[in-house]
Amino acid sequence: MKGLFISGERSVEVKSTDKPILDGRNDILVEVYAVAQNPPDSFSLHSNPGKPGNRLGSDYAGVVVESKSTLVKLGDRVCGMVSGNHSARQGSFAQYVAAQAELCIKIPDEMSFEKASTLGMSLYTAVQALFLKSPLALDPNHTQTILIWGASTSVGMYALQLAHLGGVRIVATTSAKNADLVSSLGANFVFDYADKDVVKKVKEATEDSVTFAFDCVGMADTIKLSVECTSDSQPSTVHTVLPPPKDLKTKDTAQVVFSLVHSIFAENLEWAAYLFPRPITIEEMEQERKEAATFFKYDQGSIYELVLDGMIKPTPIVHTSKGLENILPWLLKMEKGEVRAGKVVHLLKE
Numbered sequence: 001m002k003g004l005f006i007s008g009e010r011s012v013e014v015k016s017t018d019k020p021i022l023d024g025r026n027d028i029l030v031e032v033y034a035v036a037q038n039p040p041d042s043f044s045l046h047s048n049p050g051k052p053g054n055r056l057g058s059d060y061a062g063v064v065v066e067s068k069s070t071l072v073k074l075g076d077r078v079c080g081m082v083s084g085n086h087s088a089r090q091g092s093f094a095q096y097v098a099a100q101a102e103l104c105i106k107i108p109d110e111m112s113f114e115k116a117s118t119l120g121m122s123l124y125t126a127v128q129a130l131f132l133k134s135p136l137a138l139d140p141n142h143t144q145t146i147l148i149w150g151a152s153t154s155v156g157m158y159a160l161q162l163a164h165l166g167g168v169r170i171v172a173t174t175s176a177k178n179a180d181l182v183s184s185l186g187a188n189f190v191f192d193y194a195d196k197d198v199v200k201k202v203k204e205a206t207e208d209s210v211t212f213a214f215d216c217v218g219m220a221d222t223i224k225l226s227v228e229c230t231s232d233s234q235p236s237t238v239h240t241v242l243p244p245p246k247d248l249k250t251k252d253t254a255q256v257v258f259s260l261v262h263s264i265f266a267e268n269l270e271w272a273a274y275l276f277p278r279p280i281t282i283e284e285m286e287q288e289r290k291e292a293a294t295f296f297k298y299d300q301g302s303i304y305e306l307v308l309d310g311m312i313k314p315t316p317i318v319h320t321s322k323g324l325e326n327i328l329p330w331l332l333k334m335e336k337g338e339v340r341a342g343k344v345v346h347l348l349k350e
């Protein structure tokens with residue numbers, strides 16, 4: 001089969017390689033029809049965990065062509081994410097990908113592979129942050145307010161929809177041009193992240209009651225601003241998508257938590273050890289995988305029904321191209337911040 005591999009700094013090659021074999025936890029082989037891009041696919045071209053020879057790609061949508069699972073059978077249409085970019089063995093930017101049936105999503109009959117490919121890493125990351133790793137108690141009485149910083153990121157758009165379904169009140173930050181989009185996905189208050197008074201406005205709107213914030217950007221300044229938005233009087237958690245700087249100073253009431261979505265696969269995570277102050281144990285990952293399966297277990301996890309019923313909408317697609325050969329320019333655009341408020345999708349088979 002053909003796959004897209006890193007060949008040097010910001011360069012790639014389409015190479016022939018063996019079809020994946022089903023081993024370890026991977027029990028389905030998927031012929032890939034469409035893939036969507038994520039920032040780690042892009043920054044791996046010049047930094048960790050990317051190395052020449054690694055196969056790129058995380059999100060996939062396609063058809064099952066081999067199955068050792070009793071849950072998913074030949075011909076089923078599935079989507080999701082795999083743990084790509086850090087080895088030659090795994091990566092969705094390829095004709096075939098090996099995946100875990102317990103962590104895939106059935107594609108609703110009416111949905112295209114193109115749209116389904118966006119139900120990948122950003123959705124899994126939002127589920128992990130809100131439900132697997134956080135103390136967020138979903139509150140049907142709408143008394144709890146959470147902050148989503150960077151709500152027009154792909155992660156943020158899914159976090160918004162999930163939190164909205166959970167019944168919490170949401171204060172969100174985004175650029176002014178995406179304010180309507182963010183409101184339409186369930187935010188109760190929307191503020192411009194570039195406004196110099198943004199922290200003051202969040203605190204006023206929420207009466208200083210934010211005890212959980214999800215920073216979907218993860219830069220030093222966005223973590224800091226998210227922390228500043230949390231309550232001064234109550235203990236709070238700021239969950240972030242990138243590791244916080246070691247010298248980050250926060251206030252006494254706030255705890256900053258980073259998690260890496262790849263831990264839900266309960267596979268060897270040594271390649272990511274540099275991201276964590278202490279290694280995640282296999283027991284912790286096994287537990288997380290079990291909990292993640294309640295969301296992503298083909299048609300038995302809650303996500304399938306929510307997508308089928310239109311309660312979770314796939315992220316907007318901002319560009320579609322065809323073929324492994326045309327992926328690199330869009331990864332480079334993503335690195336420059338030129339992909340905004342949506343997904344770039346590549347069709348690999350028609």
Ligand SMILES: NC(=O)c1ccc[n+]([C@@H]2O[C@H](COP(=O)([O-])OP(=O)(O)OC[C@H]3O[C@@H](n4cnc5c(N)ncnc54)[C@H](OP(=O)(O)O)[C@@H]3O)[C@@H](O)[C@H]2O)c1
Pocket residue numbers: 038039040121122125149150151152153154155156173174175176178193216217218222240241242259260261262339340341342
């Ligand atoms: N921890 C993990 O396992 C994990 C998994 C997946 C992704 N990530 C990380 O999560 C981050 C988001 O990923 P993604 O795929 O959701 O990104 P994305 O969709 O590519 O994000 C693009 C958006 O970022 C927004 N943005 C840029 N600077 C911002 C700022 N200072 N404040 C608020 N919003 C800002 C922009 O919003 P506007 O257009 O409104 O300006 C832009 O539309 C990335 O850093 C990625 O590496 C981590």
